Amino acid sequence: MLSFEQARDWLLQRAQPLAATEQVELLAAAGRVLAEPVLATLDVPPHDNSAMDGYALRAGEQTAAMPVSQRVPAGSVPQALAAGSVARIFTGAPIPPGADAVIMQEQAETADDGTVSFSQPACAGQNIRRRGEDIRAGQEILPAGKVLNPADIGLAASIGVETLTVFRPLRVAVFFTGDELVEPGRPLAAGQIYNSNRYWLAPALMRLGCEVIDLGIVRDSLGATREALRDAADAADVIMTCGGVSVGEEDHVKAAVEAEGSLDLWKLAIKPGKPLAYGKVGQADFIGLPGNPVSGFVTFQVLARAFLERRAGLPVSALTPEGPYPAAFDWTRPDARRSEFIRVRRVCVDGRWQLELYPQQGSGVLMSCAWADGLVRLEPGQAVARGDMLPYLPLVQ
Amino acid sequence: MLSFEQARDWLLQRAQPLAATEQVELLAAAGRVLAEPVLATLDVPPHDNSAMDGYALRAGEQTAAMPVSQRVPAGSVPQALAAGSVARIFTGAPIPPGADAVIMQEQAETADDGTVSFSQPACAGQNIRRRGEDIRAGQEILPAGKVLNPADIGLAASIGVETLTVFRPLRVAVFFTGDELVEPGRPLAAGQIYNSNRYWLAPALMRLGCEVIDLGIVRDSLGATREALRDAADAADVIMTCGGVSVGEEDHVKAAVEAEGSLDLWKLAIKPGKPLAYGKVGQADFIGLPGNPVSGFVTFQVLARAFLERRAGLPVSALTPEGPYPAAFDWTRPDARRSEFIRVRRVCVDGRWQLELYPQQGSGVLMSCAWADGLVRLEPGQAVARGDMLPYLPLVQ
Numbered sequence: 001m002l003s004f005e006q007a008r009d010w011l012l013q014r015a016q017p018l019a020a021t022e023q024v025e026l027l028a029a030a031g032r033v034l035a036e037p038v039l040a041t042l043d044v045p046p047h048d049n050s051a052m053d054g055y056a057l058r059a060g061e062q063t064a065a066m067p068v069s070q071r072v073p074a075g076s077v078p079q080a081l082a083a084g085s086v087a088r089i090f091t092g093a094p095i096p097p098g099a100d101a102v103i104m105q106e107q108a109e110t111a112d113d114g115t116v117s118f119s120q121p122a123c124a125g126q127n128i129r130r131r132g133e134d135i136r137a138g139q140e141i142l143p144a145g146k147v148l149n150p151a152d153i154g155l156a157a158s159i160g161v162e163t164l165t166v167f168r169p170l171r172v173a174v175f176f177t178g179d180e181l182v183e184p185g186r187p188l189a190a191g192q193i194y195n196s197n198r199y200w201l202a203p204a205l206m207r208l209g210c211e212v213i214d215l216g217i218v219r220d221s222l223g224a225t226r227e228a229l230r231d232a233a234d235a236a237d238v239i240m241t242c243g244g245v246s247v248g249e250e251d252h253v254k255a256a257v258e259a260e261g262s263l264d265l266w267k268l269a270i271k272p273g274k275p276l277a278y279g280k281v282g283q284a285d286f287i288g289l290p291g292n293p294v295s296g297f298v299t300f301q302v303l304a305r306a307f308l309e310r311r312a313g314l315p316v317s318a319l320t321p322e323g324p325y326p327a328a329f330d331w332t333r334p335d336a337r338r339s340e341f342i343r344v345r346r347v348c349v350d351g352r353w354q355l356e357l358y359p360q361q362g363s364g365v366l367m368s369c370a371w372a373d374g375l376v377r378l379e380p381g382q383a384v385a386r387g388d389m390l391p392y393l394p395l396v397q
Numbered sequence: 398m399l400s401f402e403q404a405r406d407w408l409l410q411r412a413q414p415l416a417a418t419e420q421v422e423l424l425a426a427a428g429r430v431l432a433e434p435v436l437a438t439l440d441v442p443p444h445d446n447s448a449m450d451g452y453a454l455r456a457g458e459q460t461a462a463m464p465v466s467q468r469v470p471a472g473s474v475p476q477a478l479a480a481g482s483v484a485r486i487f488t489g490a491p492i493p494p495g496a497d498a499v500i501m502q503e504q505a506e507t508a509d510d511g512t513v514s515f516s517q518p519a520c521a522g523q524n525i526r527r528r529g530e531d532i533r534a535g536q537e538i539l540p541a542g543k544v545l546n547p548a549d550i551g552l553a554a555s556i557g558v559e560t561l562t563v564f565r566p567l568r569v570a571v572f573f574t575g576d577e578l579v580e581p582g583r584p585l586a587a588g589q590i591y592n593s594n595r596y597w598l599a600p601a602l603m604r605l606g607c608e609v610i611d612l613g614i615v616r617d618s619l620g621a622t623r624e625a626l627r628d629a630a631d632a633a634d635v636i637m638t639c640g641g642v643s644v645g646e647e648d649h650v651k652a653a654v655e656a657e658g659s660l661d662l663w664k665l666a667i668k669p670g671k672p673l674a675y676g677k678v679g680q681a682d683f684i685g686l687p688g689n690p691v692s693g694f695v696t697f698q699v700l701a702r703a704f705l706e707r708r709a710g711l712p713v714s715a716l717t718p719e720g721p722y723p724a725a726f727d728w729t730r731p732d733a734r735r736s737e738f739i740r741v742r743r744v745c746v747d748g749r750w751q752l753e754l755y756p757q758q759g760s761g762v763l764m765s766c767a768w769a770d771g772l773v774r775l776e777p778g779q780a781v782a783r784g785d786m787l788p789y790l791p792l793v794q
Contacts, residue, residue, distance in 0.1 A: 026581060030600040044762050046585065075577020077588045091688075092577070094588050134762040141764065149794035150604065151766035154597025154690060158590075158762055162582030180472020180489070184423060185559030188443065191474045191491050193555075200551025203427040207547065291488075293551060320745070322719075348717070365441050365531040365555055367538065369548035397546035 001269040004339050008303055011278060014285070015310035018170060018237070023163045026156060029148045031209055032166035033313045038142040040159045043132035048095040051127045055086040055108055056099035059122040065115035072096060086116055095128055102127035135159060147314060170312035172205050173232035173239045173284075174198065175215035177225060177253055178291075183217070196293050196366060197242040204300060205240075207397070208308055225256035233260070233282040238311060240304070243291020245277040253277075257286055269380070271338040273299045285311070297369045298341050301395060321377075321391030329357035331384035338380055343372035346392055355390055369395075398666040401736050405700055408675060411682070412707035415567060415634070420560045423553060426545045428606055429563035430710045435539040437556045440529035445492040448524045452483040452505055453496035456519040462512035469493060483513055492525055499524035532556060544711060567709035569602050570629035570636045570681075571595065572612035574622060574650055575688075580614070593690050593763060594639040601697060602637075604794070605705055622653035630657070630679035635708060637701070640688020642674040650674075654683055666777070668735040670696045682708070689761045695738050698772070698792060718774075718788030726754035728781035735777055740769035743789055752787055766792075 002010075021035040050056060050072075057066065061084060069085035072078045078096035081087055087096050095102070101122040108116050135141060141159065142152055148164065156164060181195040182188055195217060205212050213235050218228040232239040244253030245265060254277070257263045263279035263286070272295035277288030287304050289296040302319065309316045325346065334340065344355045355376065358368040375393040384390065399407075418432040447453065447469075454463065458481060466482030469475040475493035478484055483500075484493050492499070498519035505513050532538060538556065539549055545561065553561060578592040579585055592614060599609050610632050615625040629636040641650030642662060651674070654660045660676035660683070669692035674685030684701050686693040699716065706713045722743065731737065741752045752773065755765040772790040781787065 026596050027599055030604060042585070046590065047587070073576075075575060075588050075590075077586075092590070129761070134757065134760045134764060142767065149767070150597040150600040151694060151763050151792075151794060153600050154593045154694070155763040155767045157581045157596035158593035158690065160579075160581045160583075160585060160591050178472060179470075182557075184554045184557045186557075188439070188557060190444070191472050193443065193472075193489070194557050196551045196555035199423050199554035200547040202424055203547040203550050207427060293555065297548060297551070360531065363531045364526070366548050366552040367531060370539065370546070370552045395548075397548060 001267045001337070004268065004270050004302070007266060007268050007276065008306060011303060011307045012310055012316065014278065015307045017310060017313045018167050020168045021165050022168045024166055025163055026153050026161070029153055029156075029164045029166060030150060032148050032164070033209075034142055034144055034146045034148055034152075034164060035167050035313070036165045037140045037144045038156055038159075038161060038164065040135045040137055040139045040141050041161075042159055043137050044135035044158060045129050045131055045133065047131050049129050050089045050091055050093050050095060050102045051129050052102055052104040053090050054102045054104040054127065055116055055118070056081065056089045056095055056102050057086040057122055058099055059101040059124040059126070062118070062122050065111060065113075065117050067115050070096065100124045100128070145313065145315070167313040169209055169211040170238065170308065171213060171236040172210045172308070173213040173215060173236035174201055174205070175218045175228045175232065175239075175241055177218045177220055177241065177244050179220040181217050197289075197291070197296055200293065200297055200366060200369075201240065201242065201289075201300070204397070205308070208305070208314070209312060210308065220252065222252040222255055222259075225252040226260055229256055229260045229281050229286075233284040236284055238285045238287065238308065239281060240287045240289065242289045242293075242296045245275050245288035245290075253288060257281060257288070261286065268299075269338045270299075270302075271335050271340045273341070274338075276303065292364045293366050294364055294369060297366060298375070301375070302341060302393075305396075317396060319393060321393050323353070323355075323392040324389035325353045325355050325392055327357075327384050327386055327388045327390050328354045329384065330386055331357070331378065334378060334381050334383050336381050340378040341375045342378060343368040343374075344376050344392065345371065345373050346394075355392060398734070399663045401665065401667050401699070404663060404665050404673065405703060408700060408704045409707055409713065411675065412704045414707060414710045415564050417565045418562050419565045421563055422560055423550050423558070426550055426561050426563060427547060429545050429561070430606075431539055431541055431543045431545055431549075431561060432564050432710070433562045434537045434541045435553055435556075435558060435561065437532045437534050437536045437538050438558075439556055440534050441532035441555060442526050442528055442530065444528050446526050447486045447488055447490050447492060447499045448526050449499055449501040450487050451499050451501040451524065452513055452515070453478065453486045453492055453499050454483040454519055455496055456498040456521040456523070459515070459519050462508060462510075462514050464512050467493065497521045497525070542710065542712070564710040566606055566608040567635065567705060568610060568633040569607045569705070570610040570612060570633035571598055571602070572615045572625045572629065572636075572638055574615050574617055574638065574641050576617040578614050594686075594688070594693055597690065597694055597763060597766075598637065598639065598686075598697070601794070602705070605702070605711070606709060607705065617649065619649040619652055619656075622649040623657055626653055626657045626678050626683075630681040633681055635682045635684065635705065636678060637684045637686065639686045639690075639693045642672050642685040642687075650685060654678060654685070658683065665696075666735045667696075667699075668732050668737045670738075671735075673700065690763050691761055691766060694763065694766045695772070699738060699790075702793075714793060716790060718790050720750070720752075720789040721786035722750045722752050722789055724754075724781050724783055724785045724787050725751045726781065727783055728754070728775065731775060731778050731780050733778050737775040738772045739775060740765040740771075741773050741789065742768065742770050743791075752789060
């Protein structure tokens with residue numbers, strides 16, 4: 001059996017980051033990975049401007065009652081300041097040539113004759129935001145590799161950038177084999193089960209920003225499986241499926257991948273989990289997750305996800321635990337040989353975080369994964385008594 | 398001035414959750430809010446089935462060398478077990494009537510005559526997953542109000558559900574006023590600035606699952622602003638804009654909202670932030686954020702976001718801080734009267750989290766918000782010395 005760390009390292013080494021890029025409009029860029037740094041092409045602010053609503057003047061020429069020679073709203077182009085006068089000015093408006101300070105309106109009083117007097121003397125530079133103070137032309141404002149969030153997009157807009165160069169989405173083809181599988185919404189005959197793996201895997205891939213090529217349920221024959229693999233390899237960067245890769249299974253996935261490419265098959269020392277396959281079909285990577293939905297889901301979270309992230313040019317989620325938090329449960333029958341990823345929920349009780357356990361950890365259905373918001377990794381043989389402090393791995397769903 | 402808590406409570410009280418629902422296909426349901434609980438319509442597993450690849454038999458009838466009377470792959474419908482025989486069975490396959498135990502294949506040996514002998518005696522019930530063990534028909538498997546994640550969708554699929562009833566998306570209309578505003582990609586004349594608020598606000602709303610109705614830049618006149626407000630109120634649940642709501646501004650938003658509906662205008666005791674407006678135009682809520690992008694962004698994160706979440710039927714982000722973590726910076730000039738939300742980044746140094754500060758907290762551009770991954774709230778007058786333990790509010794972008 002392969003340890004969890006060995007499998008993760010091995011997979012990550014084989015994840016070749018995408019190189020292909022595309023241009024996207026700003027409003028479609030959230031969540032995409034920046035492929036080239038963004039450099040500022042202008043100074044921000046583009047001109048010295050007022051930090052306040054008030055009056056612009058030349059500090060050395062302040063007098064007791066000053067005429068207002070012009071009005072400068074934001075967006076206007078001021079004239080040179082007339083000697084001995086002030087300009088009415090608003091936040092963000094350019095400072096008129098000749099002015100070197102702004103007095104805020106709260107410190108000003110207007111007389112009947114329209115002249116303005118101030119309760120404070122002006123100091124040169126006061127309440128002026130300088131050109132280039134925030135961003136200088138040429139400065140890198142967003143680094144390559146960054147996953148773009150709303151603030152990044154707003155920042156790019158503020159220097160006039162219209163499109164961004166991002167990595168194209170990773171294309172992942174999925175298919176599901178097993179003549180017992182039925183799509184939801186159809187009636188279930190004896191011996192049949194609903195295909196649940198498609199419905200957690202495709203959304204999980206979409207959440208990672210992947211383009212999903214969904215080949216649906218493939219008939220349980222070697223020929224049909226080989227054909228699905230060839231179609232998938234033509235269209236996708238990565239092919240994923242659930243099931244069909246453990247010893248003795250009534251399935252043709254293993255033989256089909258070996259016939260169309262190459263396959264490494266592992267027994268992992270993790271629970272739930274165990275069978276995991278990695279292969280190549282043409283240029284495409286193949287990842288075979290366990291067929292049991294809970295095993296597949298957990299293996300996706302802790303192993304396949306990291307592979308896909310690196311492959312897509314995303315930063316790899318570090319599996320850095322939070323906490324530790326006290327266990328609100330006992331775990332008395334640990335697995336002697338495998339690391340266990342138990343499904344837990346972090347709850348706040350009397351102002352303190354603690355971890356609750358989904359009671360049926362052995363189940364093959366996704367109740368535990370839907371209920372949980374995190375995992376706790378237990379080492380082989382590790383039991384838990386109520387109150388033990390446990391590191392908590394949040395699920396990213 | 399209104400405190401942060403007062404403003405948040407006041408806004409949340411006015412956020413009327415959406416009632417309108419719609420049906421969505423499973424694969425389009427991730428991130429949507431479930432409006433009705435999902436009840437199981439069938440038992441899972443639907444029949445007693447094998448937990449192992451192996452041999453099904455009647456425990457009381459085990460003998461030394463047993464003939465194999467049938468083969469039961471997953472998805473097949475087995476016949477009643479012939480007396481004195483075993484059935485070859487695979488994981489997930491239904492248990493043949495008459496059998497009550499499964500012996501795993503690793504404990505079986507096949508002789509030349511095709512009979513099978515076992516290294517262990519079978520115990521009734523062993524390696525059998527019982528019908529309804531994971532989910533019973535009628536059981537609530539997903540509660541109303543849940544934000545659907547991939548595991549939830551997989552779980553719904555596993556009981557055959559084809560569509561889910563979710564709240565319809567919240568419709569938010571945005572517009573931006575100011576004759577100095579220019580869209581990115583166009584040349585900038587003297588006195589003009591790029592409209593950055595549109596480009597962080599629209600993606601932030603989309604990330605919350607809102608349907609954004611983007612009215613773009615509205616001409617700086619009372620008539621145009623009133624017309625935009627009427628259009629927005631016809632189409633949207635909530636109208637949002639940035640700027641135009643503080644005292645003395647060269648803008649018509651305040652007057653236009655008052656003319657078309659009603660407006661409450663506050664000075665908040667937070668920095669960055671300060672002006673915030675809430676009003677009604679027809680049936681629509683109006684939220685006016687500060688025009689400075691950093692103030693607008695922070696106010697959105699800590700105040701408007703909670704309003705929108707409750708309005709959309711989402712759980713309200715609790716602003717529960719993580720940590721505390723040590724400060725890797727000094728903060729020597731606190732604001733005496735306002736709570737400050739400073740932009741920080743959580744970094745791991747030698748295996749310990751610490752908080753770094755973006756150096757230019759006073760800037761109006763979004764560099765600090767793009768750089769940061771969290772906020773620290775400082776109380777009025779609170780200074781920070783390197784090493785002080787500070788609670789950390791992760792930004793949700």
